[in-house]
Amino acid sequence: MVGPAATLTPLARADGSASYQCPSTGSNILGSVNAPVELPGRRDALKPEEATVEVFVKPGTAPAGVGERYVEGIIKGVLGRLILGRERGYPRRGVVVTLATVGGDSVGRGDSYLTLLPALLHTALLALLSASVPLSMTFSATVLAVSDSGEIIREPSTEQAAAAKSLHVLAFSSKGHLLLNESQGAFDFETWEKVHQRALAICHGTSAIGSDGDVAMVEDVDGQPLEGTIRETIEDQVHRDYAWKIDAV
Amino acid sequence: MTDRRRINGPPSGTRPAVFASSLKSASSISTARPRRQRQPDELRKIFLKTGLIPSASGSAYLEFEPSASLAAARSSPQSLIPPSSALKLACTVHGPKPLPRSASFSPNIVLTTHVKYAPFAARQRKGHIRDASERDLGVHLETALRGVIVAERWPKSGLDITITILEAEDDRWWGDAPDSHDAPWGMMNVLAGCITAASAAIADARIDCLDLVAGGVAAIVSDETPDGEPSTPKLMLDTDPAEHKSILSACVVAYMPSRDEITELWLKGDHSKSSLGTTDQNLSHESLIDGAVNAARGAHTVLAEAVKESAERFAGLPTGGSTV
Amino acid sequence: MASAAPSVPPSLTLPPSQFARLQPHAYLLAHLSPPASSNQPSIRANGRATSQFRVTSANTGSLTHTNGSAVVRVGDTTAVCGVRAEILPTDDIASWSVSHSSSSMNKRRKLTNPAQKPTQEEEDPEDETHIQQLNLLVPNLSLSTGCAPGFIPGAPPSALAQSLSHQILNLLHSTRLVRAEDLRIWYQPPSLGQEDLERHNESEQMDVDAERGEEVGKDKEIKAFWVLYIDIMIISLAGNPFDAAWAAVLAALRDTKLPRAWWDVDNEMVVCSDAVSESRKLSLRGLPVASSFCVFEADAAAGWRAVIIPDAEEEREIEESARKGIQRRWILADPDGYEEGLTQERVCIVVDKEEGTGKTVIVKMEKNGGWAVDGKELKALVDISAQRWGEVKHILEQC
Numbered sequence: 001m002v003g004p005a006a007t008l009t010p011l012a013r014a015d016g017s018a019s020y021q022c023p024s025t026g027s028n029i030l031g032s033v034n035a036p037v038e039l040p041g042r043r044d045a046l047k048p049e050e051a052t053v054e055v056f057v058k059p060g061t062a063p064a065g066v067g068e069r070y071v072e073g074i075i076k077g078v079l080g081r082l083i084l085g086r087e088r089g090y091p092r093r094g095v096v097v098t099l100a101t102v103g104g105d106s107v108g109r110g111d112s113y114l115t116l117l118p119a120l121l122h123t124a125l126l127a128l129l130s131a132s133v134p135l136s137m138t139f140s141a142t143v144l145a146v147s148d149s150g151e152i153i154r155e156p157s158t159e160q161a162a163a164a165k166s167l168h169v170l171a172f173s174s175k176g177h178l179l180l181n182e183s184q185g186a187f188d189f190e191t192w193e194k195v196h197q198r199a200l201a202i203c204h205g206t207s208a209i210g211s212d213g214d215v216a217m218v219e220d221v222d223g224q225p226l227e228g229t230i231r232e233t234i235e236d237q238v239h240r241d242y243a244w245k246i247d248a249v
Numbered sequence: 250m251t252d253r254r255r256i257n258g259p260p261s262g263t264r265p266a267v268f269a270s271s272l273k274s275a276s277s278i279s280t281a282r283p284r285r286q287r288q289p290d291e292l293r294k295i296f297l298k299t300g301l302i303p304s305a306s307g308s309a310y311l312e313f314e315p316s317a318s319l320a321a322a323r324s325s326p327q328s329l330i331p332p333s334s335a336l337k338l339a340c341t342v343h344g345p346k347p348l349p350r351s352a353s354f355s356p357n358i359v360l361t362t363h364v365k366y367a368p369f370a371a372r373q374r375k376g377h378i379r380d381a382s383e384r385d386l387g388v389h390l391e392t393a394l395r396g397v398i399v400a401e402r403w404p405k406s407g408l409d410i411t412i413t414i415l416e417a418e419d420d421r422w423w424g425d426a427p428d429s430h431d432a433p434w435g436m437m438n439v440l441a442g443c444i445t446a447a448s449a450a451i452a453d454a455r456i457d458c459l460d461l462v463a464g465g466v467a468a469i470v471s472d473e474t475p476d477g478e479p480s481t482p483k484l485m486l487d488t489d490p491a492e493h494k495s496i497l498s499a500c501v502v503a504y505m506p507s508r509d510e511i512t513e514l515w516l517k518g519d520h521s522k523s524s525l526g527t528t529d530q531n532l533s534h535e536s537l538i539d540g541a542v543n544a545a546r547g548a549h550t551v552l553a554e555a556v557k558e559s560a561e562r563f564a565g566l567p568t569g570g571s572t573v
Numbered sequence: 574m575a576s577a578a579p580s581v582p583p584s585l586t587l588p589p590s591q592f593a594r595l596q597p598h599a600y601l602l603a604h605l606s607p608p609a610s611s612n613q614p615s616i617r618a619n620g621r622a623t624s625q626f627r628v629t630s631a632n633t634g635s636l637t638h639t640n641g642s643a644v645v646r647v648g649d650t651t652a653v654c655g656v657r658a659e660i661l662p663t664d665d666i667a668s669w670s671v672s673h674s675s676s677s678m679n680k681r682r683k684l685t686n687p688a689q690k691p692t693q694e695e696e697d698p699e700d701e702t703h704i705q706q707l708n709l710l711v712p713n714l715s716l717s718t719g720c721a722p723g724f725i726p727g728a729p730p731s732a733l734a735q736s737l738s739h740q741i742l743n744l745l746h747s748t749r750l751v752r753a754e755d756l757r758i759w760y761q762p763p764s765l766g767q768e769d770l771e772r773h774n775e776s777e778q779m780d781v782d783a784e785r786g787e788e789v790g791k792d793k794e795i796k797a798f799w800v801l802y803i804d805i806m807i808i809s810l811a812g813n814p815f816d817a818a819w820a821a822v823l824a825a826l827r828d829t830k831l832p833r834a835w836w837d838v839d840n841e842m843v844v845c846s847d848a849v850s851e852s853r854k855l856s857l858r859g860l861p862v863a864s865s866f867c868v869f870e871a872d873a874a875a876g877w878r879a880v881i882i883p884d885a886e887e888e889r890e891i892e893e894s895a896r897k898g899i900q901r902r903w904i905l906a907d908p909d910g911y912e913e914g915l916t917q918e919r920v921c922i923v924v925d926k927e928e929g930t931g932k933t934v935i936v937k938m939e940k941n942g943g944w945a946v947d948g949k950e951l952k953a954l955v956d957i958s959a960q961r962w963g964e965v966k967h968i969l970e971q972c
Contacts, residue, residue: 256742261667
């Protein structure tokens, strides 16, 4: 299984940015983060002790519609609990996340965004890290489809998702909490529990947290855990950014 | 035209259903026109209740009694085409509240009225964006209310009045050709209902007013006699446009009974031709306005009752009721 | 209610209603975790138990100009839904001739799918594609009705209204509540003479090879579709708009009557019969019922410092302490506006029950905005939602 590919800070002018490609779902997302910024137009809506998180999702070919408003709400819900909006410099300011679909299938009227959602969430996370926005934890997300025969398909293509009986997006924090669950289609709770198990394995690997507090990365049938992919992307970037310092040593 | 903020239907648009019975010649269905069962000066019953929307500072819900034909159609449904309709609307008042930052200084309360039909309110599907007639209603309503509210008591404040019409009055009987009645007469009944409901909601929000203003409608109608001849014009109160072949003119007033003042008057139509030959004093403009005032007096009794209920609820609040 | 706010010191003469406004978080917390000495039960500020829903009532068919309508009140939240059916002639659909000839292909491809569920009778594989591709269901929710302060009337739909509209459309599609067959208007041409018929068949077999597989109703063609405009007006908003809106949509669709319609060859248009006796109701698939929850956290506003988040292991210890009587999180069913303002984490579960077996089927399960709800909590919430399903079913069947 080909894992996702991500690049940090491809955009020069944004405070932080990331691009993310997921080969199995065919999605390609470009995200940018500006934070902290003043939001003069929304002075009445700003919270006195916290940062305001704004998320914009732009579909690739069509103008944004009601579906985008809905996904923006979901992403805002996840990021809102992650961003430490009370850190110095953040209260009464805004964290503006813009996510654009560059490639892949566009989402039709009334269709769910579930196949794209993990890619959007990962892009947002990497862009936030690239912008050095203080976060309480990181997360990883995945989408799973349950076919008519009860088989669980990891990161289904658009056709597979359309034929599936139910579709699930789950996000786990780096500390093992279930951060987000979006399930649709008919299923029972036992199925969901299986999906939950599988998703946890995909995101975190099969082994639990090691004794030294670090997450032990274990390769299994699903390849490298997503958590590790994201970590490596960041590590690579940091390595490159601090190459002068490391070389000097 | 696609609206990006709403869910759109098929791009080619859709057509309203056409009923086979309405394609037949008009003569075969003319007997089905609903007949007015009330006396010329008898009003429809009004159901008015305040305080149904707790998140607003004041609210009212108003409903007209269904006409006899509609009530019959409801109890024993035969046809999917409703013979007439009965007004249903909800009114909310938000405020007094601070004006937005961008607004300039105002020594008086700034009144904003907003009237919107639900898409399913009328026989023809309404759009989501306010059209000219809805804006027109809003302006008429604002004039009617501006003269009632003691505006200088709240400087630098705003008051938002929003009316959602869930079911509107018909402009004409559905069997008539669309051009047989030239004017949207149903709007006048809607305005009268809006005025009465808004008045109740303002009182429910405990905004100081000079009086309870009530809306009333009267019209001069020329009905058909059973043998198809137009009868002599008559003055009727609280007309349902679906029940009449032709309305010559109509008048709606917003009236304050205790001060005997009119804050809004809207008179439409021309009955001078039909009243030329007669010496009937009942067909002057004065008598038309008097008729509307009488209708408003009738609505006022219902209004006073609803406001009394609202006041009792307010007085009883500290001892019982919910805290939130 | 005054007696239920034990945290107010007697010296402070502040009526509970003002305390609720000044210190909303502390007020709700005081209700949910009363001091052990007071012997008060843990109860929400609105007097409900944590898993208790508000009183729900429904009324259908009161709007004259609709094919189906419903008013649903969930506590102080009121949703009015009106369904209007209009006609979409297939001549108006630009891609109709193309998509129609390919539909038989679709059918074959789908039928090769090995896992056809035996429980659902006469499954129509074209159902979803027609409803979704032709936009036959058009739900729109409006909050610009003065339902709550903060929604400016006349302004375009807020992000909340847009996302609720989308959720309703998405749920209508994913539950396949409305059958496409109910929305089709067929035309059966008068049978031709025997000779003509044969010639007709021959020519058709030569022309359209793809349709060979269909043996019944060969000449029957779809002339038009019904398009259902489902408009929801939230008249009063006091929290949890989705449950009320969805219940209103469900009740209105159950009430919807479509007139008998046929293709009139002389007028070249679709004509309907206005006789009530000839009209038919929609036959809906199932009865999915939505239940929403929110999570109230004791330490949500614990100060200006960065919130230190315990990891999943520590979380379990917290659970242990919860059993000892120190509860820190409460899952509140059917939150009102006051509670929604104090919570971040939301759960929405839509369940249905299979006919016959009575087995609970989850149709949609969402949780977002926090980490208090995990697998175990979700399982409990599904059970509560299944119970709620019974209540709502009873209410909808009575109206």
